[in-house]
Amino acid sequence: MANRIMQEHDMRIVSARQRIIKGGVKFFTYAFLIFIAIVVLFPFYWMVISSLKTIEEYRLNIPTFFPKKIMFSNYLRAFTTANLGRLFVNTMIVGVASTLLSLVITVLSAFAFARLEFKGRDMMFALLLATMMIPGELFTITNYATVTQLGWMNTYKVLIIPFLVSVFYIYLLRQNFLQIPNELYLAAKVDGTSDIKYLWRVMVPLSLPTLISITILKMMGAWNSYIWPRLVANDEAHRLITNGLRNAFTQASGDVDYPLQMAAVAIVSIPLFLVFIFLRKYIMAGVSRSGIKG
Amino acid sequence: MVDSKQQWKAWLYLAPAIVLLLIFTVWPIINTVRMSLLENYKSLEAVRGATFQFGFGNFQKVLEYKRFVQCLKTTTLLCVLTVPISTILALLIAVALNSIKFLQKGLQTIFFLPYVTNSIAIGMVFAAMFNIVGLRNGLNGETIADTWGIINNVIMFFGAEPINWINYGSSYAANIAVMTVYIVWNALPFKILILLGGLQSINKQYYEAARVDGTPRRRVFSKITVPLLSPMLAYVVITGFIGGFKEYTSIVGVFGDTMGPAGDKGRLNTMVGFIYDALESNNQGRASAGALILFGIILVVTLINGYVSKKKVHY
Structure with a gap:
């Protein structure tokens, strides 16, 4: 009898200890996650408050964590100094045109690979996938020579056409098309529906999430592209936003007007955040299948 | 039903x-x-009709070139540092996120934010955070500055000496440290996304069984979570290495086109940077050899990873 009471007592101690451990683990889990969240967010916070400071306040020996005088005018000055309006228009032209054309090419190719039967289909598809392993720099060397010979330097064409075909997007959309039952296609054929009409009415609506993912990634690609535009289209009329941003704020003395620069960085970052907030689901779905930035 | 109409269509x-x-x-x-x-x-010379001899000279020259060796060293160093750090950190974060309910979605969104950024733009923010303004020697030979930068302010708050991270006269190790921090910060979102997706697809029964057996947490982690997550771990490691060997724009973001601190141009140049330099100086032969060497390295890393995965990964 006494023994049983002792056992119950022991068990109660054990379960109390377990509860304490559990609580401790939970506490440390949250502490760890919140610490990381602060580290992740800090650069954004620093960008925003720096962009709102006067240059004198920015250069204070002891930093302020909230601007004493909020300088919204920094944003206006940054916008004009870096000529961001022009850069923005250029980037949108390239982004929209390359996205639309790329979508058409991707849909047609994915349809051919998923639905039509032709000689050498599987081998060709395998070859296409194999090119995905090759680093892009390898193509750039020759493409640079090609576009020079074509006389495309400093045009919109040179920023749009070389990257219209993405094997990865074709692959992604083909997988999606394959899930749509073939009977639908055959039924449409019996009804005499044309391929294009069928694509537009059935395939495209059914794979809309993938198409939206592709659109976002492609637009973000134009927004973030740096190396290729710097090589082939670095004139005022065609320069893209990232290129304009990097060097606009270094003065002849080598000093940088940081508040202005941070304002420009914020202006460039805000559209990306807006897209992210509204289309998070599609971005995360696209990214988790790709592993490719932009 | 391979009919000719489908063929031409x-x-x-x-x-x-x-x-x-x-x-x-x-x-x-x-x-x-x-x-x-x-x-x-x-x-340029080829267009004018010059002919070139066949040979492996380009490869030999690239490999003997001191600057290339420096690029290879920096690239490899950054890979070896950032891939393990970001993978382990992402794994810890993903496991922690998976174990909570309250705030899970919100934190997940915050952790994904660095992905939707412009790596040049945010590189400039990191540069501002590490930058020292007006660094000079004082009257008694001590170093003084107008602004130490927020990172140094934090370091000094804890009583340590400020470090010259990216300015004139900074050390290679300090530069690499800054780049490691930035690249890890940038690499976390993708890895967390993939690993969390993997964790959520692990069958809950394994954990139930472990709980019934009273298995300690650490053993659950090493014997259930990690093995079942190994395909995703292999995937983030390999994409991490491939991305790491192509590192370039993040360095431009922090250090600018000069790829190094003031007074030491090109110190942090990478393989990709080397290829572009060769291309911009119109040396296509050398650029091509560099690109093929880069491709070779990526191929070898992929194959090694595939081989290790075959032995260690549980599907």
């Missing part, structure tokens, strides 16, 4: 893709190999 639909791929993908592959095997190939 298929080729018609594929035509735009095929034409573009032939010009901008297939031809470059052939041409890069060709240029790399022609001694000292320069396309």
Whole structure:
């Protein structure tokens, strides 16, 4: 009898200890996650408050964590100094045109690979996938020579056409098309529906999430592209936003007007955040299948 | 049912893709190999009718070139530092996120934010955080500055000496440290996304069984979570290495086109940077050889990873 009471007592101690451990683990889990969240967010916070400071306040020996005088005018000055309006228009032209054309090419190719039967289909598809392993720099060397010979330097064409075909997007959309039952296609054929009409009415609506993912990634690609535009289209009329941003704020003395620069960085970052907030689901779905930035 | 109508229709639909791929993908592959095997190939001279001898001189020159060795060293160092750090950190974060309910979605969104950024733009923010303004020697030989930068302010708050991270006279180790922090910060979102997705698809029964057996947490982690997550771990490690060997724009973001602190241009140049430098100085033969070496490295890393995965990964 006494023994049983002792056992119950022991068990109660054990379960109390377990509860304490559990609580401790939970506490440390949250502490760890919140610490990381602060580290992740800090650069954004620093960008925003720096962009709102006067240059004198920015250069204070002891930093302020909230601007004493909020300088919204920094944003206006940054916008004009870096000529961001022009850069923005250029980037949108390239982004929209390359996205639309790329979508058409991707849909047609994915349809051919998923639905039509032709000689050498599987081998060709395998070859296409194999090119995905090759680093892009390898193509750039020759493409640079090609576009020079074509006389495309400093045009919109040179920023749009070389990257219209993405094997990865074709692959992604083909997988999606394959899930749509073939009977639908055959039924449409019996009804005499044309391929294009069928694509537009059935395939495209059914794979809309993938198409939206592709659109976002492609637009973000134009927004973030740096190396290729710097090589082939670095004139005022065609320069893209990232290129304009990097060097606009270094003065002849080598000093940088940081508040202005941070304002420009914020202006460039805000559209990306807006897209992210509204289309998070599609971005995360696209990214988790790709592993490719932009 | 391969009928001829489907045949020509298929080729018609594929035509735009095929034409573009032939010009901008297939031809470059052939041409890069060709240029790399022609001694000292320069396309400007080739246009004028110069001929080049066949040989492996470009590869030899690239490998003997001191700057290339420096680029290879920096690239490899950054890979070896950032891939393990970001993978382990992402694994810890993903496991922690998976174990909570309250705030899970919100934190997940915050952790994904660095992904949707412009790596040049945010690189400039990191540069501002590490930057020292007006660094100079004081009257008594002590170093003084107008602004130490927020990172140094934090370091000094804890009583340590400020460090010259990225300015004139900074050390290579300090530069690498800054780049490691930035690249890890940038690499976390993708890895967390993939690993969390993997964790959520692990069958809950394994954990139930472990709980019934009273298995300690650490054993659950090492014997259930990690093995069942190994395909995703292999995936983030391999994409991490491939991305790491192509590192370039993040360094431009922090250090600018000069790829190094003031007074030491090109110190942090990478493999990709080397290829572009060779291209911009019109040295296509050397650029091609560099690109093929980069491709070779990526291929070898992929194969090693595939081999290790086959032995260690549980599918």
